[in-house]
Amino acid sequence: MQALIITQTIFSVLLVIVILFLMRQRRIAKYEKRFSYFSLASVYTDKISISDSFWQDFRLLLKKISRKLPFLPFFEKWSSLYENYNILRQKEKINALEFLILKFLIAIYFLIFLVLIQILGKLNFQGYHYLIGFAFSFTLPNLFLLVLEYFWNQKLNKQGLCFILELNDAFKQNDSVKLAVANVLKRTNNNLLKASIEQLDNDLAYGLEIDKAFWRFYLQNHIPIFYKLYQYMKACYVIDGSYKTSLYYLKKNLFQKEALKQEYIAHFHFVKIICFGLFIIPFLLLVWLYFSFSDYFNIMYTHPLGILSIIFILLLYILYYLLLRFIMEDGKL
Amino acid sequence: MNGVFFAKKLFSKKSQERIKKKLMATGVKDSITNYEFLNVRLILVILIFMVCLLIPKIGFIVGFSFAFFFYWGMEYLFLDFPINKRNERLEWELLEFLEMLDLALVKKNNLLEALQSVSASLDNDLMIILKDAFQKYELKGSFEDIFKELETKIDNDFILSVFKSLFWNTNGDMYHEIITEYMDDLYGRIVINKRKQWNQMLIKGIGVAIFFSLIISILLILAPYLLKMVLN
Numbered sequence: 001m002q003a004l005i006i007t008q009t010i011f012s013v014l015l016v017i018v019i020l021f022l023m024r025q026r027r028i029a030k031y032e033k034r035f036s037y038f039s040l041a042s043v044y045t046d047k048i049s050i051s052d053s054f055w056q057d058f059r060l061l062l063k064k065i066s067r068k069l070p071f072l073p074f075f076e077k078w079s080s081l082y083e084n085y086n087i088l089r090q091k092e093k094i095n096a097l098e099f100l101i102l103k104f105l106i107a108i109y110f111l112i113f114l115v116l117i118q119i120l121g122k123l124n125f126q127g128y129h130y131l132i133g134f135a136f137s138f139t140l141p142n143l144f145l146l147v148l149e150y151f152w153n154q155k156l157n158k159q160g161l162c163f164i165l166e167l168n169d170a171f172k173q174n175d176s177v178k179l180a181v182a183n184v185l186k187r188t189n190n191n192l193l194k195a196s197i198e199q200l201d202n203d204l205a206y207g208l209e210i211d212k213a214f215w216r217f218y219l220q221n222h223i224p225i226f227y228k229l230y231q232y233m234k235a236c237y238v239i240d241g242s243y244k245t246s247l248y249y250l251k252k253n254l255f256q257k258e259a260l261k262q263e264y265i266a267h268f269h270f271v272k273i274i275c276f277g278l279f280i281i282p283f284l285l286l287v288w289l290y291f292s293f294s295d296y297f298n299i300m301y302t303h304p305l306g307i308l309s310i311i312f313i314l315l316l317y318i319l320y321y322l323l324l325r326f327i328m329e330d331g332k333l
Numbered sequence: 334m335n336g337v338f339f340a341k342k343l344f345s346k347k348s349q350e351r352i353k354k355k356l357m358a359t360g361v362k363d364s365i366t367n368y369e370f371l372n373v374r375l376i377l378v379i380l381i382f383m384v385c386l387l388i389p390k391i392g393f394i395v396g397f398s399f400a401f402f403f404y405w406g407m408e409y410l411f412l413d414f415p416i417n418k419r420n421e422r423l424e425w426e427l428l429e430f431l432e433m434l435d436l437a438l439v440k441k442n443n444l445l446e447a448l449q450s451v452s453a454s455l456d457n458d459l460m461i462i463l464k465d466a467f468q469k470y471e472l473k474g475s476f477e478d479i480f481k482e483l484e485t486k487i488d489n490d491f492i493l494s495v496f497k498s499l500f501w502n503t504n505g506d507m508y509h510e511i512i513t514e515y516m517d518d519l520y521g522r523i524v525i526n527k528r529k530q531w532n533q534m535l536i537k538g539i540g541v542a543i544f545f546s547l548i549i550s551i552l553l554i555l556a557p558y559l560l561k562m563v564l565n
Contacts, residue, residue: 236454238453242436274538275538319545331530
C-alpha cells in the first residue's frame with residue numbers, strides 16, 4: 001500500500017512539472033509572437049525541439065555502444081539479417097547493428113521494469129517469467145520494424161513510380177543518362193529517394209558504367225520497380241538501344257501492372273470480406289449456444305470423443321484457412 | 334536403376350511421356366526424372382491406402398477415396414499448378430523480351446544477333462531457355478532446331494507462336510510491325526487471363542467459405558447431441 005502511495009505521488013509530481021513546463025512554453029510562445037513585430041528574428045529559431053535532441057543523443061549513444069561492442073564480428077553477422085530492410089538502409093535512420101543494440105536495450109529495460117514491478121507490487125516472479133519477458137521484449141521491435149517497413153515500401157513504391165516518370169520526361173530532351181539523372185535531381189526536393197539519386201548522379205559523374213550505377217541504386221532501395229529499372233537500363237546498355245524508348249516501355253509496363261494490381265485488390269477485398277463474414281459465423285453460433293444452453297457443451301470437454309470432435313473441427317478450420325489462402329494466392333500478380 | 338525399371342514396366346508409355354513433358358515444362362532441370370516422380374507417387378498412394386485401412390468399418394472406402402484424390406491431386410499440385418504459374422511469369426517476361434528485341438532490331442537488322450544480345454542482357458527464365466538453345470545449336474543448328482528445343486521447355490502455345498512468327502519471317506522490315514502487334518495481343522491476353530482467374534477466385538473462395546462454414550456450424554450444433562445419443 002505504501003509503495004502504491006509513493007508511486008502515485010511520484011507520478012503526480014511529474015505530471016505537475018510537465019503541466020508547469022507546458023504553461024511556461026505557452027507563455028514563451030505568446031511573448032515571442034508579441035515581440036516578433038519589433039525584432040529582426042524570433043528568439044528561439046535555432047534551437048532544436050526536445051524530441052529531436054533526445055533522438056540525436058540516443059543515436060549518439062547507440063553509435064558509441066556499437067563502436068565499443070565486444071564480439072563485434074559476431075554481432076555484425078547477426079545484424080546482417082536486418083540489412084534487407086529498406087528503412088534500416090537510410091542514412092538518417094538507424095542501421096542494422098544499431099537496431100540490434102536497440103533490441104537488447106529494450107529487452108534490458110523491460111527486465112528492469114519487471115524487477116521494479118516485483119519489488120513495488122510484492123509479486124512473486126519465477127525465472128521463466130523473466131525469460132518470457134525478455135523474449136517478448138526482444139522480438140517486439142521486429143514487429144514494429146515489419147509494420148514500418150511495409151509503410152516505407154508503400155511510400156517508396158509511389159515515389160519510385162514518380163521517379164521513373166520524371167526520368168522518362170528527362171529522356172525526351174536528350175538520350176544521355178547522365179544528363180537525365182542530373183535533370184531529375186534538380187527537380188527533387190523532399191523525397192525519400194533524394195540521397196539515392198544523388199549517389200546515382202555521383203556514380204555516373206565519376207564514370208561508373210550505367211548498369212553498375214543502376215545496380216547500386218537498386219541495392220539502396222530494394223523494391224521490384226528499381227530492379228526492373230536496372231534490368232531495362234542494363235539491357236539497353238548491352239544492346240546499345242535507345243534509352244528514351246526503353247524508359248517509355250518500362251513506364252507503360254509498370255502502369256499496366258499497377259492498373260491490374262488495383263483491379264486485383266478490388267476483387268480480393270470483396271472475397272475477403274465475404275469469407276471473413278462466413279468465417280466468424282460458427283463462432284457467433286457457438287457463443288449464442290453457450291450463453292443460451294450452457295450445459296449443452298459439457299460433454300464436449302469431459303468425454304474423449306468430444307475432445308476428438310473439437311480437434312476435428314479445429315482441423316477443418318485450418319483446412320478452410322489454407323484452402324482460402326491457396327485460392328487467393330492463385331490470382332496474385 | 335531398379336526404380337526406373339519398375340516404373341518403365343508398370344506405367345504406360347503415354348503416361349511416362351506426359352509426366353516427362355510436364356516436368357520439362359515446370360522448368361525443373363535434372364533434380365527429378367519422370368520415373369522417380371511416378372514411383373514416389375505410387376509408393377505414397379499405397380502407404381495412404383494402408384494407413385486408411387486401419388480405420389474400422391469404413392477404412393476401405395476412405396482409403397480408396399483418399400488414394401484417388403492424392404493420385405490426382407499430386408499431379409495437379411506439383412506439376413499442373415507450377416506450370417500455370419510459370420506460364421504466367423513467362424508471358425510477362427516475353428513482354429519485356431519483345432520490348433528489348435524491338436530496341437535491338439533498330440540498330441541490328443539481323444535477328445540472330447539481336448536475339449543473342451537481348452538474351453545476354455536480360456536475366457530471367459525465358460532468357461535462360463533461349464541461351465541454352467543458342468548454346469546447343471550455335472554452330473550447326475538453324476532456327477528450326479532452336480524452335481524444337483524451345484518447344485520441349487515451354488508449354489504455352491502463345492509464346493511458341495510468337496517465336497514461330499519471328500523465326501519464319503522472311504521480310505526483315507516487318508519485325509517492328511510483328512513485335513508491336515504481338516505486344517498488344519500479349520497484354521490483352523494477360524489481362525483476359527487475369528480477369529478470368531479473379532472471377533474463378535471469387536466463385537471458388539465464396540464456395541469454399543460457404544461449404545466450410547456450413548459444415549462447421551452443423552458439426553458444432555449436432556456434435557454434443559450425437560455424442561449423447563451414441564453414449565446412451
